[in-house]
Amino acid sequence: MRVPFFLDQASTLAPRVDALYYGLVALTAIMMGIIFLPMFYFLYKYRRGNKADRRPIRIPTWKIEMTWTVIPLFIVIGFYCWGSSVYFEIERPPAKAMEINIIGKQWMWKLQHAEGNREINQLHVPVGETVRLTLTSQDVIHDFAVPAFRIKQDVLPGRYVVEWFKATKEGTYHIFCNEYCGVSHASMIGEVIVMSPAAYQDWLARGQPEETLVQSGERLFRELGCSGCHMGNSQIRAPRLEGVFGKPVPLQGGQFVVADEKYIRDSILLPQSQIVYGYAPLMPTYAGHVTEEELFQLIAYIKGLGNKQPEYMK
Amino acid sequence: MNIIEETHPPPPAKLEPDYLEAGHTVRSWLLTTDHKRIGLLYLFSIIFFFFIAAVAAGIMRLELLTPKGDLVLSETYSKLFTLHGVIMVWFFLIPSIPTVLGNFLIPMMIGARDVAFPKLNLLSWYLFMAGGMFALYAIIAGGVDTGWTFYTPYSSRYSNSHVIEMATGIFLSGFGSILTGLNFIITVHKMRAPGMTWFRLPLFIWSHYATSLILVLATPVLAITLLLMALERIWGIGIFDPRIGGDPVLFQHLFWFYSHPAVYIMVLPSMAVISELIPCFSRKQIFGYKFIAFASLAIAFLGFLVWGHHMFVAGPSVYAGLVFSLLSFLVAIPSAIKVFNWTATLHRGSISFETPMLYALGFIGLFSLGGLTGLFLAALGADVHLTDTYFIIAHFHYIMVGGTVLGFMGGMHFWWPKITGRMYPEKMGQLAALVTFIGFNLTFFPQFILGYLGMPRRYHAYAPEYQVYNVLSTAGASILAVGYILPVIYFIWSLHKGKKAPANPWNATGLEWQTPSPPPVHNFYETPLVVKGPYDYSPEEEERKLEERHG
Numbered sequence: 098m099r100v101p102f103f104l105d106q107a108s109t110l111a112p113r114v115d116a117l118y119y120g121l122v123a124l125t126a127i128m129m130g131i132i133f134l135p136m137f138y139f140l141y142k143y144r145r146g147n148k149a150d151r152r153p154i155r156i157p158t159w160k161i162e163m164t165w166t167v168i169p170l171f172i173v174i175g176f177y178c179w180g181s182s183v184y185f186e187i188e189r190p191p192a193k194a195m196e197i198n199i200i201g202k203q204w205m206w207k208l209q210h211a212e213g214n215r216e217i218n219q220l221h222v223p224v225g226e227t228v229r230l231t232l233t234s235q236d237v238i239h240d241f242a243v244p245a246f247r248i249k250q251d252v253l254p255g256r257y258v259v260e261w262f263k264a265t266k267e268g269t270y271h272i273f274c275n276e277y278c279g280v281s282h283a284s285m286i287g288e289v290i291v292m293s294p295a296a297y298q299d300w301l302a303r304g305q306p307e308e309t310l311v312q313s314g315e316r317l318f319r320e321l322g323c324s325g326c327h328m329g330n331s332q333i334r335a336p337r338l339e340g341v342f343g344k345p346v347p348l349q350g351g352q353f354v355v356a357d358e359k360y361i362r363d364s365i366l367l368p369q370s371q372i373v374y375g376y377a378p379l380m381p382t383y384a385g386h387v388t389e390e391e392l393f394q395l396i397a398y399i400k401g402l403g404n405k406q407p408e409y410m411k
Numbered sequence: 412m413n414i415i416e417e418t419h420p421p422p423p424a425k426l427e428p429d430y431l432e433a434g435h436t437v438r439s440w441l442l443t444t445d446h447k448r449i450g451l452l453y454l455f456s457i458i459f460f461f462f463i464a465a466v467a468a469g470i471m472r473l474e475l476l477t478p479k480g481d482l483v484l485s486e487t488y489s490k491l492f493t494l495h496g497v498i499m500v501w502f503f504l505i506p507s508i509p510t511v512l513g514n515f516l517i518p519m520m521i522g523a524r525d526v527a528f529p530k531l532n533l534l535s536w537y538l539f540m541a542g543g544m545f546a547l548y549a550i551i552a553g554g555v556d557t558g559w560t561f562y563t564p565y566s567s568r569y570s571n572s573h574v575i576e577m578a579t580g581i582f583l584s585g586f587g588s589i590l591t592g593l594n595f596i597i598t599v600h601k602m603r604a605p606g607m608t609w610f611r612l613p614l615f616i617w618s619h620y621a622t623s624l625i626l627v628l629a630t631p632v633l634a635i636t637l638l639l640m641a642l643e644r645i646w647g648i649g650i651f652d653p654r655i656g657g658d659p660v661l662f663q664h665l666f667w668f669y670s671h672p673a674v675y676i677m678v679l680p681s682m683a684v685i686s687e688l689i690p691c692f693s694r695k696q697i698f699g700y701k702f703i704a705f706a707s708l709a710i711a712f713l714g715f716l717v718w719g720h721h722m723f724v725a726g727p728s729v730y731a732g733l734v735f736s737l738l739s740f741l742v743a744i745p746s747a748i749k750v751f752n753w754t755a756t757l758h759r760g761s762i763s764f765e766t767p768m769l770y771a772l773g774f775i776g777l778f779s780l781g782g783l784t785g786l787f788l789a790a791l792g793a794d795v796h797l798t799d800t801y802f803i804i805a806h807f808h809y810i811m812v813g814g815t816v817l818g819f820m821g822g823m824h825f826w827w828p829k830i831t832g833r834m835y836p837e838k839m840g841q842l843a844a845l846v847t848f849i850g851f852n853l854t855f856f857p858q859f860i861l862g863y864l865g866m867p868r869r870y871h872a873y874a875p876e877y878q879v880y881n882v883l884s885t886a887g888a889s890i891l892a893v894g895y896i897l898p899v900i901y902f903i904w905s906l907h908k909g910k911k912a913p914a915n916p917w918n919a920t921g922l923e924w925q926t927p928s929p930p931p932v933h934n935f936y937e938t939p940l941v942v943k944g945p946y947d948y949s950p951e952e953e954e955r956k957l958e959e960r961h962g
Contacts, residue, residue, distance in 0.1 A: 099875075099876055099879065100879050101864055101876050102860070104863065104864050104865060113792070114792055114793060114795070114796050117790060117792050117793050118787070118793050118796070118797075118863065121786060121787045121790060121793060124783070124786070125780070125783040125784065125786075128779070128783055129779060129780065129783070132750060132751070132754060132775070132779055133776070133779075135754060135758075136754045136757060136772075136775070139754070139757035139758050139760070139762070140757060140762055140772075143693070143757060143758070143759060143760045143761065143762050143950070144762050144763070144764075145694075145761045145762060145763045145953065145954070145957060146954070146957055149759070150759065151759045151760070151761065151950040151951045151954060152759070152951070153759070154758070154759065158698065158699060161699075161755070162699055162702050162748070162752075165747065165748065165751040166744060166747075166748055169743065169744055169747045170741075170744055173740040173741070173743050173744070173786065174737075174740070176740065176786060176790055177736060177737055177740045177789075177790070179790070179792070180736060180789070180790025180791045180792045180793060180794075181733055181736060181791050181792070182792070183790075183791070183792025183793070184723075184729070184732065184733075184736075184791030184792045184795065185729070186792075187792060187795055188729050188732075203569070236564075236569060237562075237564055237565040237568075237569050238562060238564075238565070238659055238725075240724065240799060242799070242865070242867070244796070244800075244864070244865025245865075247795065247796040248795065248796075249724050249795050249796065249798065249799070250724055250726070251724050251725040251726060253653075253659060253660065253725070253726060254564065254652075254653045254654070254659065255653025255654070255659075256653070256726065258726050271865065271874060273865065273867045274867070275724075275798075275799035275800070275867045275868075276562070276799060277489075277557075277558045277560075277562070277565070277868075277869045278565065279489075279556070279565060279569060279570070280485050280486040280489050280556060281485055282485075282489070282869055282870065283480065283485055283867075283869075283870035283871050283872045283873070284485075284872070
């Protein structure tokens, strides 16, 4: 049997997390020493029947108490800052990244690349490139974890969550679902295959799909009838969607909301919940008519609709 | 503590029968309002539940000997870990020390004849048992597969198991907890003997007081949470399921708002026991009495503000994460204060190593490691990698088994002579304490490494590279089982064959030792008058006595 002790460091985050981890291991060792070396000494020296000075001590105890209150306080605040700075890095995906959409369902992962390539329980990525995963769940809460990359994120139904990594080492690494999701939870596993950029291009080409993600979205946009109102010279007045992604949208009632993935999703499934200022609440819901995958494709299309000034800003 | 006898001569040896002799019928037990007998009712109940949950854990450990899921189906495994979690948390750990030792000792330690509301105390036990029966029914009818955390929307929509029955069981036993907490709070406020001021209370009472506050304030939130989950499951009212307009993370907020303080419900009473054992077996005044007392309250208070650290990867805002992380780090401080004060108490003591002391020292070791590994999980950057893996499992077992169970065992040995009037066999006790300590560490230490290597929890089948640590862990579990079974055997043996216990076999200072073993029905022949603080021990005097004995 193999006795593994170290875990692959296969992403840029891994060394940062490990430094913190081993820092905490060192702190634990030191604190255990500070508690137990004196303790064993006392247990030995002051065991009953052993000759020792047992007169009460004559120093003010509050000074001792303050010492072991204040020093640990500073230590934990130090580790708090360290832990938080690593967390900031984990939680802030770099702006420019390769995008992959992932849907979790009982009990598998369905993945789609921007080029349109689809995978199940496998994720092929090139080494050295920043990859941004956008995830959602179709049923219960799952969790997408890659221990070798030190990343983990609960995948919630009805929401989009984001994870990112930049692989530094070619190889095959575990994907685990880390949130209990039903009886076959343990089989909701997969692997990340980190390849050289050339091999990755090869892999993409071999699995060449008919449409890219954006093309699928464009087709759906027409087929579902979205273009009828949101595009061209429609009779019905609906907000135009060019360049809207990532910008603040004014709502009825005076608030603003940033048009992110979640906003677009809600606008398709729950159109009455956020009405754009100056428009009538005419749009019917598409809940039950579009799948999670199709939502991802529509979002990709709307994201790609150029950076033209949105209509309401003119 | 010294008791000033009143002027008339001491009372005859038997004014009234001891509480065990007071009635031998089933009725005399099931309708008793004596806090000591209720404590024993709880003792039998929780031991029963403990062994059910322990057997479930045993089967799980056997399954995990090999990477493939070859012993039980994944469905069975899910039901086993749910059973283990639910029964251990709500039907063993939470009631363990408060309802057994707390019930037995709180009135005696403060010099009272009973708790403030004896009938309510009995009602608590019936609620607890009613809850337990619902839980058992859910298990026998086919089990529950949601995990003890009941995360939505799995529990409220997708699970095809007996979720409602199990939740009802927890709901009912929760009311037992609330009433026990209420009873203790009022008992401590209103029933103290003359002269028993707040700062003359044993630390056992302070810790139980803090625990009771949590029981009363947090448990209702659990009841509400389970009720909302049941509403969604039965009638489809959209609260947590996003498909019908709910928010699944809301459930987690509500659940952990109870369940994190619940950790302190488990560990504070154990600290209560340790604070009695350490001074007694080192014959020393406890070091930093007020600091330990207020640390208990600080832990109870801060415990309410850290629930979010269970959800760092559930997608909170980064800033919410920062706040919960800081507060979680701060909980370490009062815990550290306690550990340092216990260690300092040993300084210049006259230390002996009877079984309760061995458990107490074991507690300090395991609790310290459990607490320090908690810092890994409070540190946001490390938590992301470690959460939901075996690291978490190891961490909370160090706190709950290493903390609560060792404290419970230490307390049971210490007060066994008082409870039963018999001594347990000392050498066997020491052996069991040692076996437990070794078995525990072998079971759970390898799981820290497994967690760092990434093995997720709640998997019945796992990647082959994790096997060696799982084999070690299973080996440890079998040793741990011996450590649990030994005391059961010699405790039962001691009931008939054990040496008769004197009133105060440990020469301890608490009021509970100033009355015969086992105590009379109303605890004291005369209401004690307290003139000194607790822990009036002298190591020098102890050494002098030892010298005299040896000539």
